[in-house]
Amino acid sequence: MKKMKKIGPVDTLSLVDKVELRLMQYFKENNLKPGDPISREIDLSESLGVSRTVVREALLRLRTLGFIESKKHRGMIFKEPDIINNFERILDPTLLGANTLKSLFELRLILEMGMADFLFEYKTKEDLEELENIVRTEEETSYDKTVFSLDKEIAFHGKLYQISKNTTLQRFQDLLLPVFEYLYQQEEFKNNGTYAYSSGKFVTHRMLLDNLKVGTPETFRNAMRRHLEPHFDRIFNSK
Amino acid sequence: MKKMKKIGPVDTLSLVDKVELRLMQYFKENNLKPGDPISREIDLSESLGVSRTVVREALLRLRTLGFIESKKHRGMIFKEPDIINNFERILDPTLLGANTLKSLFELRLILEMGMADFLFEYKTKEDLEELENIVRTEEETSYDKTVFSLDKEIAFHGKLYQISKNTTLQRFQDLLLPVFEYLYQQEEFKNNGTYAYSSGKFVTHRMLLDNLKVGTPETFRNAMRRHLEPHFDRIFNSK
Structure with a gap:
């Protein structure tokens, strides 16, 4: 055959x-x-x-x-393609599914936990002054420190991304903002913008800033972890 | 008027x-x-x-x-757009400029420094066994522990991304692989694959694995930072 x-x-x-x-x-x-x-x-x-x-x-x-x-x-x-541009055009939270949104939110936590070395390497006197102003304004306008404010969150964390000097990271943050705004409008955050933090060990923006001034990448990471505690809790408890 | x-x-x-x-x-x-x-x-x-x-x-x-x-x-x-797919089509290292490549390499360091909490939350017995096999194979085939092997690097770190359970992160890692392969072929890495690590404190994959078994996200992050030391050195010294 x-x-x-x-x-x-x-x-x-x-x-x-x-x-x-x-x-x-x-x-x-x-x-x-x-x-x-x-x-x-x-x-x-x-x-x-x-x-x-x-x-x-x-x-x-x-x-x-x-x-x-x-x-x-x-x-x-x-031409060299702009690696963030395409991403930008499709990252519309109202058109993305719940799993994708969750995955992007987790990514944000990972990025903020991981950027410490870059912050300490590139921070300048001017950066710290700018953060100082952001934190002072926040302190002057916040009566209740446990109330979550998206604007203040964005001002502080956005500045951190900027200090990292990594442009891909910065632009990624910019285009994730609508995703976060969208998520914060959901469930837990809907309750009049109030978010009950899970423990007394909560680290404020002021404490993060002090850490960035006198700490090390290591101490900063631990402080950032506590600062992000409510978000980690929410993700790990919703499994 | x-x-x-x-x-x-x-x-x-x-x-x-x-x-x-x-x-x-x-x-x-x-x-x-x-x-x-x-x-x-x-x-x-x-x-x-x-x-x-x-x-x-x-x-x-x-x-x-x-x-x-x-x-x-x-x-x-x-249909819901696949947020990684477009990225994938343009991430060709031979077509990207030096700044973009550097920025992507930094992003990888940030991601690996930031993923610890997810590893500890989602690791399973099977994951640890698989990592054990990867590390054992590596130990059996490496005569000189200071020689850099891209294959082994990918096997170990790729598995970590997988444990994170974040699909965006995993796919991002998959598509960054050609970028890393390309970078490792450049300059410092060209010298017959040998990379002289900067200090005696270098943390091996074995030590990272032990840490993942018995440590905490905090101890793991510190170990990972040491493990990535040569890369951080290279980036911060090339400013």
Whole structure:
């Protein structure tokens, strides 16, 4: 009996998928740098042996992802995609599911727990003064220290992200803000903005700031952990 | 003299930009859920009063971002975008600039420093056994403990990300792997894979594992900080 070759899986990529992948490969092989010109649609169509409609659709995708820009009178050029930009366009809390939102909130806790070394490495006198002002304003306007205020939370923590000097992190924080605002409007936070903290050991923004002034990354992490205690509690208890 | 109104800025959004934004707004207003049908291109074109070409391009963008899926014989449906997917398509280290790569590498350090509480909350007996196997294999095959091995690094740290149970984090790690592989091939790491660790206090994977078994998130974070010492050194010294 004739030995049969195994039947392999059918290639399910669409023609546009293939052209998209092929173009990316072509950019890499040619080591394109931002600003380098890209062949015209009609030329690509001829080289690739596919219709202009297919090429156009693939180019549109790459443009949406940020690899291509069209310049007036200059045609298309290659560019380095902005890694946060696409993220930004889809991070709309009202369109994301509960699991995704939870996962993003956890990510925020992880980032704030993990950034201490960068804060101590890059903090300046001016940064500490700015934090001092944020905390003082907060103290002057808060009668009840256990009431949660989103604005003050954002002012203080946003400044910390800024001190980290990591731009990806900062922009990630910026675009997560609507997610947090959305979450804080839910359940536990709905109760007139009041959140009953779980223990007397709660660390305030003032204590975090003092720690950043005279402590170490190690002591700061422990203080931040206590500061975030209500959020950790909420996540680990809702399992 | 006739009081003139100030001249306002010209709206620089293209027609496609506007249709894209309008469609997103329309999805939200109608509180669309994954699987809900979306009007046909021709109907949208009529309702919006723009050409089918413009509608098609806006729809293509939303499809690229993951908000729309075309189903055979069912037309277009709405879906929840996969927040990591777009990221994945652009995170090609050979196409990213040096600053972006540095920023992503720092982000990895921040994530690993920050995930301790999740590891202690979710670790299981099976997880610890799996880590035990990874570490044992590593010990059996490493003659010189100071030689850096990317494979072993990935096996161990990848498992930690998995224990965190945060899917966004896990997938983020998966897609950052090529970035790390790329970075490890550069400069310091090029020297035959050898990396001279900066001090005798270096914490091994074995010590991290022991810590995860009997320690606390606090002791684990301190151990992880020492484990990552060479990377922190490299980043803070290259300023």
